[in-house]
Amino acid sequence: MTETRYRPTAEGAGGAVDGLRDQVQGNALRHRAEAAQRLPGGDPWVIDLHCDDFRLTGKQLEAWGHAANHIGMDGNTPILPLEVLRALHRRGGADRILAERVYRAGGVAA
Template structure:
């Protein structure tokens, strides 16, 4: 997955969270965000907890 694609997933997830929704990102995307570290890792952890670990 390219950095641009991952940035798009991240930005879309943040927008949905801002709107009060819980985005369900594919597990591959959550894992890639986690591996990036920093704020992306925090986001990946928040998304994983928010969806109860559900895999899309």
């Protein structure tokens, strides 16, 4: 008696699931791009960290600090963009201590 075994192929179930996921992600990105065109100024989530006029608000710096502290409390090293680290250091106080601790731990992304 011959035993038949199921062997998924690239065209099988795995391929169909991957194709559907890619299609859904593609649709989501397309809808986001269309919505961004309707907004004045474009997509608000896109931030170029390497532009010359990089400005962080106080709330953004506070959020970066809280996130870094939260990650650090779990025993992990937070990784912050260099500009964020510099801005935290300039604020002084607890933010400066945090920036120095992250820098010493090697959590800087250029």
